Every structure is written in structure tokens, then in C-alpha cells.
Amino acid sequence: MTTATGRRDAIADAAIATLARDGMRGLTHRAVDKTAGLPEGSCSYYFRTRQALLEATVRRLATLDEDLVAPIAGLPAHLSVNDLADLLTGAVELAATDQRDRHLARYELSLEATRRPELRATLLEVGKRYRELATALLTAAGAANPDRQGPDLVAYLDGLMFDSIAGAGAREFDRAAVRRSFGEVLAAMISGSPD
Structure with a gap:
């Protein structure tokens, strides 16, 4: 069973991969879901706005x-x-x-x-x-x-x-x-x- 923190980290990791591959224009909630192999809507469930996703990605980079x-x-x-x-x-x-x-x-x-x-x-x-x-x-x-x-x-x-x-x-x-x-x-x- 994946915890909420584990799911958030996985989504932020997928956002990092998406940014590296597709750049800022390619970073969408849907693209992150696809990169993470998650059902559509997962990213937006945890990170409602693009700003929230971007900030989570910065913080994940710092953790890594x-x-x-x-x-x-x-x-x-x-x-x-x-x-x-x-x-x-x-x-x-x-x-x-x-x-x-x-x-x-x-x-x-x-x-x-x-x-x-x-x-x-x-x-x-x-x-x-x-x-x-x-x-x-x-x-x-x-x-x-x-x-x-x-x-x-x-x-x-x-x-x-x-x-x-x-x-x-x-x-x-x-x-x-x-x-x-x-x-x-x-x-x-x-x-x-x-x-």
C-alpha cells in the first residue's frame, strides 16, 4: 500500500522526468500521470494547481x-x-x-x-x-x-x-x-x- 507521501514523491519524481524530457510546456497534470504510470487525475488530486506541482517539484529536488x-x-x-x-x-x-x-x-x-x-x-x-x-x-x-x-x-x-x-x-x-x-x-x- 502506497502512502500519500510516497504517492506525492512519485508524482514529483515524474514531474522531474517530464520537465527533463519535455520542458516546461510539456509539464501538465496529465503528462505527469502518464510518466508516473498513474490513473488520469492522480496528479491533480494531490497537486490541485500548476503552482502546487511546481513547488512540490522544487522541494523534491532539494530532498533528492x-x-x-x-x-x-x-x-x-x-x-x-x-x-x-x-x-x-x-x-x-x-x-x-x-x-x-x-x-x-x-x-x-x-x-x-x-x-x-x-x-x-x-x-x-x-x-x-x-x-x-x-x-x-x-x-x-x-x-x-x-x-x-x-x-x-x-x-x-x-x-x-x-x-x-x-x-x-x-x-x-x-x-x-x-x-x-x-x-x-x-x-x-x-x-x-x-x-
Whole structure:
């Protein structure tokens, strides 16, 4: 017997898959039902409006990202630039391979949020956690100004993920190049720069 929470998660997972496959225009309650293999009307039963479905999808993405965030919580209080560069390179590689659909869905939701203030609020709430995590990682690595640099690191990470998944450069993921890039950026952050 499936619980209501289990059914909601399954529907949100189907919404992620639908967004990755068909984009925002293809995301309908009916399309999500079909992707989930559920009877027609199931999605709209649990998520009455499109807004409710979009917000549930953002929150599900955040829950799924726990497998990325949990290991970071166990890292030592002091990190080397090399350790941090390796960690971030692994995140980009995972985004470009095993979690590609998640990130495609996230990009669709991010663009939609520019036109939907309620969705934007949900994305900002979820995204705050990643900026705080980046600040903590930079603090552990001895960055010059981690409070200012944390959001910049997230933006850089997002940019590399986007380029690896959907960028116009049509580049294959190159682990060595991404690792080198993170090493350079982190070295600059750690050494500090004039304000």
C-alpha cells in the first residue's frame, strides 16, 4: 500500500522526468500521470494547481540532493584546496551524468521562476541552503571572505554544471579541465583579493 507521501514523491519524481524530457510546456497534470504510470487525475488530486506541482517539484529536488549534501556534513573542519576542488568536480560530474535529468528540471524551474514570484520564493528558500554550505566549505578551506565568496562559488558551480549539461559550447564533460578550473578559482578565493 502506497502512502500519500510516497504517492506525492512519485508524482514529483515524474514531474522531474517530464520537465527533463519535455520542458516546461510539456509539464501538465496529465503528462505527469502518464510518466508516473498513474490513473488520469492522480496528479491533480494531490497537486490541485500548476503552482502546487511546481513547488512540490522544487522541494523534491532539494530532498533528492540530500545524497550530495549529507557526505559534506561529515567533512573535517579544515579542508585543503585540493580536497574542495575534488569535491566540487565530483558534483559537476554527477550533474552531467547520473543526475542530468534533475538539473535539466531545475533549469526549467529556474526560468519559470522569473515569471512566477511564488515559485521564485520557493527556489530562493531552497537555494539559501546551498549558499550556506558553500560558505561553510570555504571557511573550512581558509577563504579570505567566505561570506561574500560562498554565493560566488555556487554561481561558478552552477555555471560549470549548466555548461556541462546544456551549454552552447557542446563540450563533453572533461574531469581534468573542470578540476583544474576549480583549483584555480579556489586558490584565488583562499589567497584573497582586494575589496
